[in-house]
Amino acid sequence: MITERLNAPKLPHPRLEWLLLAAVVGAGYLAFQGMPSDRARTDAVSAVEDSAYAAKLKKYLRDSTVLDSLTKLVQTDSLYRLYRQALQSKNVDVNLVAQVWCEELRLTTRHGIIPADRAINRLRDTVYRDIGVHDAFDYLASRAPDEGHFNSSVCGELPPPGPRVIDGTSTYIEPRRPAPPRK
Numbered sequence: 001m002i003t004e005r006l007n008a009p010k011l012p013h014p015r016l017e018w019l020l021l022a023a024v025v026g027a028g029y030l031a032f033q034g035m036p037s038d039r040a041r042t043d044a045v046s047a048v049e050d051s052a053y054a055a056k057l058k059k060y061l062r063d064s065t066v067l068d069s070l071t072k073l074v075q076t077d078s079l080y081r082l083y084r085q086a087l088q089s090k091n092v093d094v095n096l097v098a099q100v101w102c103e104e105l106r107l108t109t110r111h112g113i114i115p116a117d118r119a120i121n122r123l124r125d126t127v128y129r130d131i132g133v134h135d136a137f138d139y140l141a142s143r144a145p146d147e148g149h150f151n152s153s154v155c156g157e158l159p160p161p162g163p164r165v166i167d168g169t170s171t172y173i174e175p176r177r178p179a180p181p182r183k
Contacts, residue, residue: 056178059168063175066166067114074111074119079103083127083136086143094148100140102155110159112171 082100086092108116124136133139152158164172 050181053178053181060175060177063169066169067118067171067175070111070115070166070171071118071122074107074115076107076119076123079107079120080123080127083123083140086140087128087131090143091145092140092143094145094150097140097144097148098150098154101150102152105152105155106159110162112162112164114171114174 079100082096082103085096104116104120107120110116111119125134127136128134128139162171164170169175
């Protein structure tokens, strides 16, 4: 070891050796600090999950807003009048049931399943509110005959189908709120 020290090149200044050693140790320390830790990896994955969740939430909110707007365009006046006809007589005939079914089919064909269903359900919830009934379909069905047959041919010509997708929002699939990422 002494021979090696004697043969080692001499540095111009004795303190330069200590400075060089300190620089190597400092560079090693900084390199070690720059390595991603488990916590940093977890934070990176969490950030990706958070941004994916944010994108899904944004799409859900947009789709819900679009469908809410489309639902408001569904005209349920004639369907309301048909449901109210069931109050006029003690029993509901097959013809009235067919007319209700056909009107619901028209609304669904024209506006899409989700906007039409939302509007129809809202109407069913309120059409008999004055008599304390919250489900018009059940009320109508309870007063209808036990049997009777009809199909879509009794409805006449249906309107042309509305769009299935509007700027990326499906009118046939109810959007689901995304679950937030687990932390």
